[in-house]
Amino acid sequence: MSNYRLQSKIGGGVTPIVVNNNNFSKAPPGKPTLLSIDDVRTLFHEFGHGLHGLLSNVRYEQLSGTQVLRDFVELPSQLFEHWFLEPSVLRQHARHVTTDEPIPDALVAHIKAARRFNQGFESVEYTASALLDLALHAQTDVSNVDIDAFEKTELEKIGMPQAIVMRHRLPHFGHLFSSSSYASQYYVYLWAEVLDADGFEAFVEAGDPFDTSVTERLYKFIYSSGNCLEPGEAYRAFRGRDPSVEPMLRKKGLLAEAEH
Numbered sequence: 001m002s003n004y005r006l007q008s009k010i011g012g013g014v015t016p017i018v019v020n021n022n023n024f025s026k027a028p029p030g031k032p033t034l035l036s037i038d039d040v041r042t043l044f045h046e047f048g049h050g051l052h053g054l055l056s057n058v059r060y061e062q063l064s065g066t067q068v069l070r071d072f073v074e075l076p077s078q079l080f081e082h083w084f085l086e087p088s089v090l091r092q093h094a095r096h097v098t099t100d101e102p103i104p105d106a107l108v109a110h111i112k113a114a115r116r117f118n119q120g121f122e123s124v125e126y127t128a129s130a131l132l133d134l135a136l137h138a139q140t141d142v143s144n145v146d147i148d149a150f151e152k153t154e155l156e157k158i159g160m161p162q163a164i165v166m167r168h169r170l171p172h173f174g175h176l177f178s179s180s181s182y183a184s185q186y187y188v189y190l191w192a193e194v195l196d197a198d199g200f201e202a203f204v205e206a207g208d209p210f211d212t213s214v215t216e217r218l219y220k221f222i223y224s225s226g227n228c229l230e231p232g233e234a235y236r237a238f239r240g241r242d243p244s245v246e247p248m249l250r251k252k253g254l255l256a257e258a259e260h
């Protein structure tokens with residue numbers, strides 16, 4: 001998702017110009033181009049960023065759309081991904097290329113079940129990297145760091161299981177050190193998952209993925225508010241409370257399903 005022009009209310013108002021460029025594979029000549037599950041998820045993800053830019057309704061360009069804190073910017077996009085496997089949405093877009101039949105419910109159930117594969121391992125390897133990132137950036141004396149010893153001590157401190165290694169060992173953790181933008185911020189992806197899973201539960205609790213009052217709050221406090229509200233305050237205004245970690249754990253199959 002890219003902005004060609006940011007929204008503002010200056011000089012009579014500026015409408016945003018936003019594009020999604022998706023690098024999907026073209027089909028061979030004569031064959032229809034089909035999207036994989038990952039392609040569709042990416043399409044919804046980037047369209048979520050697109051909506052964040054398009055629905056922006058603030059005074060100043062510098063505060064508009066996706067110009068928010070890094071640990072908040074993935075909420076509108078990851079939250080929007082939840083609708084791609086919604087049965088009523090699937091019936092519209094996921095149709096068989098020759099028969100035009102909608103995707104069978106049993107296949108959707110398999111897709112949902114497959115998303116939980118290996119989530120215990122992946123959560124531990126990711127979280128270890130995020131916690132060591134924070135521990136490393138909390139160091140005040142960096143004159144004599146033995147990075148291997150540091151890693152070993154910190155992993156012991158958090159009780160890292162022997163059978164799992166960090167997703168990124170510290171000596172090659174380029175994500176953190178290639179620029180300052182992700183320094184001490186590797187946690188943001190998982191934090192966004194906490195927010196998106198908890199945020200979507202508002203629709204589950206309302207019993208309708210298109211519930212009007214939840215949608216209105218989502219529009220007002222998240223998709224249109226840019227960087228004008230403190231993110232915690234914006235989230236509470238939308239959800240009525242602080243985010244809770246349980247919906248993310250349930251989504252990954254690490255907690256029993258809630259009863260609704």
Ligand SMILES: [Zn+2]
Binds near residue numbers: 045049074077
């Ligand atoms: Zn994104």
